[in-house]
Amino acid sequence: MKIVIRWAAYLFMMLALPRLVYAQHEADNWFFGRGVGLSFANDQPAPVYGSPIKHVEGTAVASDPKSGKLHFYTDGRTVWNAAHQVMTNGEGLLGSYTSAQSALVLPYPSKPGIFYLFTTRSYADNKGGLNYSIVDMSQSGGMGAVLGETKNTLIEEFGAEKLTAVPHANRRDFWLVSHRWDSDIFLVYLVSPLGISAAKELKVGTVHKKAEAGANHFIGEELGTLKASPDGRMLAAAVYGDRDRPFELYDFDDRTGTISNYRSLGDFSGQYSLSFSPDNSKLYLSLFNDYGSFQFDLNNLNKPPSPVLSPDLANNNPTYVGGSMQLAPDGKLYMACIDRAGLLVINSPNSNIERVDIREMRLDLRGGKIYQGLPNFLQSTFNTSPARPFMPETTDCGEDLLVYPNPVTEDKFTVQMDSATWRAQCKLLEFTVYRVSGTELLSMQDQINDTFEVDVTHWPAGLYILVFDYPDKRVIRKLVRL
Template identity: 30%
Template sequence: MGAVLLPQRAQAQAEWSRWYFGHQAALRFTPDSAIVLQDSRMVSEAASATICDSTGRLLLYSNGRRVWNGRHQLLVNGERLGGDSTSSQGCALVPNPRRRGYYFLFTLDGWFTQQRRGLRVAEINVNAANGQGSVLSLNQPVVPDTLLQRLGNRDFMEMQALVRHANGHDYWLVTHLLDTNVFLSVLVTGNGFSRSSIVVSSVGLVHHLAGNANSRADMPGALAVSANGRRLALTSQILGAEVFDFNPGNGRVTNPIRLGYGIYSEGIAFSPDGSLLYQSRRGPGSGFGHPCSLNAICEVRQFDLRLSTPAAVAASGILVYIGCGRQVVGMQRAIDGRIYLASMPGGDSSQPNYNLDVIAQPNVRGSGCQYRTAAVALVPSRYIRHFPVVPNEPPQPRLQALGFSAVSCAGQPVVFTLMGNTLGASGDTLDWNFGDGATLRTTLPQASHLYAQTGTYAVTVRLRNRSFGPDEQLRGSVSVVPRPALNLGPDVTVCPGTAVLLSVGTLGLGTTVRWNDGSTAATRPAVAPGLFWAEVTTAGCSVRDTIVLNALPAPVLRLTASQPLCATGQVELSAGPQPAGSRYRWQDGSTEARFVARTAGSYALTVVSPGGCEARASLELGYDPSCPLVLPNIITPNGDALNQTFVLRGLQAPDWSIRIYNRWGREIYTKTQYDNAWAAQGQPDGQYYYLLTNAATGQQYKGWVEVAR
């Protein structure tokens, strides 16, 4: 394709490129690394939230009780926010999608604290107070009491997840009620959030506070969201993990898959591509085939979410890490594509931990995920248990590219092909505008259009599917130019071996040629029969023509004699049956189909077929050895063209050497390979004697010959 248009990509998560967490721990992420920072003023056992601007400059961080600005100063009214730093996911910073500089800070109390504030929110203006930032309102309830009463509980689990809305602008804040199976999805828009339109999803297990009379007591855990925002995972310390579908268009949670694998299970994270899920737990070690002390074995397990049934997913868990004396707690995917894991030595929160584990290749099944312990070294006193709540990755355009020929020929359809991994989903509608007044609606990511006139046309394609987010659009430009002229002429039929010069004719300025053999000249010779093509391109518009070179059959000759040649006889030479209309030419110029030979020697015939193809054959004719030998006893070299030389009839003269003697016995002539040419040159008439010898066989003939002029 001549052109590929790419949409503008969503920016990387610069707003969440820094994490401030734990006891003065902090990281700054690049697309491929994590850099340890040492400027945090925050101390937190678990809860933390961080937000930056679109360039990655730090704006706010909080532990749910206090909030600091990017210069590490407390905001005006930035204390006593009402949250609890012991809450696993106790706070989340959410930008106001349409009010620059304004943020919501959502807080949750701890599960084991006396206060029962539930989900609260504070509104922050980072530009207020001369840039110091100010908390404008705090401790505001998010969920109305009337809704909580209807749902049967006002207490919340220590869990929050932040999911980008399908429209690409707003956010869902998802949490879970205690002693229920209820998820609450709060839509955060540029107008804040509507307390009357909170989405309720009753799905999955009921989670009770430990010590509750209910036999299925539980303890805090965490929520995780997949990169595309279409799945949630929940883990709790007793009941283990569940995976759900999430609809970022309406906030509903559905289709639970129970994974289990509980006993102090507190960390959970999706792989970047969403195909795998990681879950941590601490369990008993002694007595179970492990050398760890009681409750000191640490495991991280990987589940394959691509499998077709819930049972298969639940059974797919494989260990990617096992160790003693520590507990992996927090677990979170970062913008560098890795998963980072926080742990407590011996599972004891009173002991500091100076390192983070890393899963370096989290999209890879099994040990190939590269689980690395203590991969990131923090500075001393950086105790950590959980990481900040961050949203899923920004949605990538479903229209990844539009491919088409940027320059096309008049009368030739232009094919437009959209590329994107999720195109063709149910509900996809593509509206095409080809720029010449023609439009088309398709459900498949391809369209073809024929432009009737030359010119330049603006092309637009719009993807509509509310279930997958806002409309997307791509634009392009197509130039339709006149087709170049090309005519290789009619097919050609020639004789075998005859070269034909193929030509595209006179080329205009800027015109290029390509033949089927890759040559680029205006002409090319063709000898062998077959199909030949040439392609001429002008201003990006190409046209191709073909020509077939056919070969006529050449005459098939086999020159033979009708019978053996003897010295006293004659033979008829022929080339075998030939098509009617064939023409003949023998070595002496005669044109009959047959030739009468009376002497040994070289004979040649040329035959021209009715189609004009020529073939030639030759024959060396010799005397047959079985014929009687005839040697002359007189020659008359008098110039009358009769009996002029001593000719060996019945013998192949070159096979024989000759010696000739006069009547007194003196040798007057000798020749090793006789040529039938002796005419007694310079000798008087009279009687002469000869000796013929065949060197190959040893045969000899001798006799006399009379010379009479």
């Protein structure tokens, strides 16, 4: 009896927190460059062959968060399934061959097997833009399909190449973060079970300028990458330019989606990619023009940045890193550099520069080629700092919610929605029933706004846990079936 009571108490405690939307294996598969693939399924990266991808810059990959099974990958223009075949309706997306963060994949909150695929378009041809498509993995015999009615839905006509996301403090939703071209405006979208919100337009930091008229090249400051720290508390922007300009660091509030406290970490030209360390204490920046790379100590921003040197295996002289940077499931930081036979690896990215161990991981490319791009992942996947406890906003959602009769003696019970449900913040997003053992018995989603009945004809006698999920609150009720 004591075991049952303890387990019930544990269940109530766990249900009081929103579900974690990501586990630890969503970044197990990488596809990038020309036919280059890696698997981190066994911790150590192993080559994967057979990919038809051919892309100079950023890509994106979706894998199962629990098993690491590959779902699909994309260069922002084409989507390939796990068999390395073009996914149904997977061609003609509006990413770009030369977009630093051409794509990003997020799970559709509270809809397992459904994904948002966001794409950014390069301004090399003066046609930028942020769009999304939806991928449904239940289609095409489980191989997935891009849903035609959602394909290339425009979100922002003047979105730059910079694209990242941060999990909401409620641990279910996401904040999608981009930047408007030729402006000092960040665009922050809430991605929830209700869809994608209108953008919060946050005027903060510097203007990311377009290429000047009459310049002898077309490259402006819309290039470069934007990333969140793994703990979601900071954002950094590498803003490309042929002249020195600030490398940008900001604070981020994962409850409100607010960006604040702009700081310049120094002026650099050719800013291309960046990465925080897994413990959020260090920040790395790569410069594309002169193949430079630097480490910043976020615990001591008065300390000058330190150059990151790498071994050049061709002539045994130090050289610099210049391409994309990306954390991996093994806790290491990987860096792409054009025409190398492998990736450069920082084995201890949390360490101070004096103890940074950097090597080259050579790969049997079998005709493949490494360019400057790597996959764009949700950075919270790699966080090693303790998570902050979830403290939902105070609302009156669910205060007069009724469940009757209770105990249930017949074949049905009724849920009477509370009087606050007419307000947007009190729309019921999901109703879930659990057995006391913790097994999910029933789940209903998508704006349940009216009084409804639940059939319990086949439910055995016992105690059940009813969970009501609102946008910023979770309400728990107990139900007894006699």
